[in-house]
Amino acid sequence: MFPADLKYTKDHEWLKPAGDGTALIGITRYAQDALGDVVFVDLPEVGIAFAQGEEFGTVESVKTVSELNMPSAGEVLEVNATLADHPEAVNEDPYGKGWMVKIKLTGDLANLLDAKAYEALVSAESH
Amino acid sequence: MSELMKTPLNAAHRALHAKMVDFGGWDMPVQYPAGILAEHEAVRTKAGLFDVSHMGEIRVKGPDALALVEHLTPNAVSKLALGQVHYTAFLYENGTFVDDLLVYREGEQEFLLVVNAGNSDKDFAWVQQHAKGYDCTVVDESLHTGQIALQGPLSLSILQPLTKTPLEPIGYYFFTHGEVAGIKCLISRTGYTGEDGFELYCAAGDTEKIWNAVMAAGTPQGLLPAGLGCRNTLRLECKMALYGHEIDDTLQALEAGLSWIVKLDKGDFIGREALLAAKAVPAPRKLVGFKTLEKRDIARDHMPVVADGKPIGFVTSAAPSPTCGINLGLAYVPTALAKVGGPIQIEIRGRSVAAEIIPTPFYKRQK
Numbered sequence: 001m002f003p004a005d006l007k008y009t010k011d012h013e014w015l016k017p018a019g020d021g022t023a024l025i026g027i028t029r030y031a032q033d034a035l036g037d038v039v040f041v042d043l044p045e046v047g048i049a050f051a052q053g054e055e056f057g058t059v060e061s062v063k064t065v066s067e068l069n070m071p072s073a074g075e076v077l078e079v080n081a082t083l084a085d086h087p088e089a090v091n092e093d094p095y096g097k098g099w100m101v102k103i104k105l106t107g108d109l110a111n112l113l114d115a116k117a118y119e120a121l122v123s124a125e126s127h
Numbered sequence: 128m129s130e131l132m133k134t135p136l137n138a139a140h141r142a143l144h145a146k147m148v149d150f151g152g153w154d155m156p157v158q159y160p161a162g163i164l165a166e167h168e169a170v171r172t173k174a175g176l177f178d179v180s181h182m183g184e185i186r187v188k189g190p191d192a193l194a195l196v197e198h199l200t201p202n203a204v205s206k207l208a209l210g211q212v213h214y215t216a217f218l219y220e221n222g223t224f225v226d227d228l229l230v231y232r233e234g235e236q237e238f239l240l241v242v243n244a245g246n247s248d249k250d251f252a253w254v255q256q257h258a259k260g261y262d263c264t265v266v267d268e269s270l271h272t273g274q275i276a277l278q279g280p281l282s283l284s285i286l287q288p289l290t291k292t293p294l295e296p297i298g299y300y301f302f303t304h305g306e307v308a309g310i311k312c313l314i315s316r317t318g319y320t321g322e323d324g325f326e327l328y329c330a331a332g333d334t335e336k337i338w339n340a341v342m343a344a345g346t347p348q349g350l351l352p353a354g355l356g357c358r359n360t361l362r363l364e365c366k367m368a369l370y371g372h373e374i375d376d377t378l379q380a381l382e383a384g385l386s387w388i389v390k391l392d393k394g395d396f397i398g399r400e401a402l403l404a405a406k407a408v409p410a411p412r413k414l415v416g417f418k419t420l421e422k423r424d425i426a427r428d429h430m431p432v433v434a435d436g437k438p439i440g441f442v443t444s445a446a447p448s449p450t451c452g453i454n455l456g457l458a459y460v461p462t463a464l465a466k467v468g469g470p471i472q473i474e475i476r477g478r479s480v481a482a483e484i485i486p487t488p489f490y491k492r493q494k
Binding site: 036037039040042058060061062063064065091 | 146157158162163164167356359360422423425427446447449476
């Protein structure tokens with residue numbers, strides 16, 4: 001259910017290290033399910049540096065809005081421009097086509113959750 | 128926290144894998160797996176089926192029933208024909224809202240009052256309190272009554288094969304009694320979506336049977352079960368009020384744009400004096416419809432309307448509109464600003480964003 005090659009936050013973002021000092025970031029399947037149909041993703045400009053935990057954007061669904069927080073410190077290298085016309089990719093493919101930003105990692109990943117720990121967190125939240 | 132109340136369709140929703148939420152103390156489906164956008168579109172283009180069994184039903188019957196309902200509500204009850212329904216409200220003496228409701232005229236001296244789930248107990252107490260001195264009975268039938276709403280352009284063609292009652296002759300906001308799928312029910316051509324449709328009231332124990340029959344008949348035509356999420360976006364596009372948002376116990380009927388349910392010349396009713404006084408002076412604020420100008424600026428319920436950084440009003444309901452494709456909302460603003468085309472500012476998470484007042488309803492079906 002939760003890919004093992006990703007790192008997770010308690011706020012339901014995921015981070016996928018590429019191994020070259022960059023990483024992709026998005027929200028989890030659990031998060032998109034809680035939001036419902038996503039209609040807009042507000043993403044930052046390329047070049048902005050964020051601290052770990054800092055808000056870098058918002059994701060809007062029909063019924064609510066949620067902040068996007070940086071899983072680790074980094075500088076935005078690229079944003080997923082296809083989400084402007086296809087925000088539903090966040091619902092349909094949250095770990096693939098629904099990625100949000102690519103960053104140059106400047107922080108560490110030590111306090112992120114692995115798939116097993118995240119699964120336990122989600123399981124506790126939904127009961 | 129007390130246990131949530133369940134409608135007779137609770138198990139049916141869970142079997143359909145609905146996402147359930149606490150709505151006014153009731154465990155209700157906010158959406159099914161298709162999602163709010165698909166359910167919304169189904170209602171606008173085909174049909175959707177809603178569980179509205181949580182609504183409250185109060186029956187008033189007896190020689191003084193008409194006089195009591197006239198006293199309790201601002202709309203002209205005596206003008207209702209047998210078999211006719213109208214939208215109205217319970218008002219406090221100061222003209223603010225106890226609740227909004229539908230009044231069904233079942234007989235010369237028999238009325239069914241359909242009220243909001245979350246206000247049902249308050250409403251029943253309110254009616255009882257004012258019924259003293261009137262020769263009529265007031266019965267809370269809420270827990271014995273199930274209700275489903277079939278809404279959308281295909282509603283008639285889905286429902287007609289299930290009943291011998293001719294549906295076409297039932298006018299909008301009229302009702303009759305009949306059988307649907309062999310179950311006795313009140314068949315009402317009403318709804319809260321802006322589409323054609325029928326609301327069916329039946330005995331609580333029969334609700335699941337009638338729900339299943341309508342689902343089976345409609346699914347091949349594109350009917351989807353529809354939750355509270357799309358119910359909200361559908362009613363917002365049509366500027367239909369929701370208690371706790373456009374109307375509540377701090378807002379008056381006239382500023383809410385509901386002068387059409389207030390018949391000041393019909394004789395006395397609770398709240399009339401306050402509304403006469405309010406009508407004599409210019410209203411300080413009005414409910415308007417707006418759109419934000421940027422796609423990223425999505426206003427939400429209860430956000431402030433600001434001018435020069437100061438709050439001058441508030442958003443009552445707002446959402447991205449599935450049908451119109453723009454970000455819509457309703458807001459109370461000072462009357463001086465309440466002009467179509469006029470600019471207003473909404474504060475969204477600390478940012479003032481540009482919005483424009485636009486005509487309402489935002490959506491109107493082609494008849």
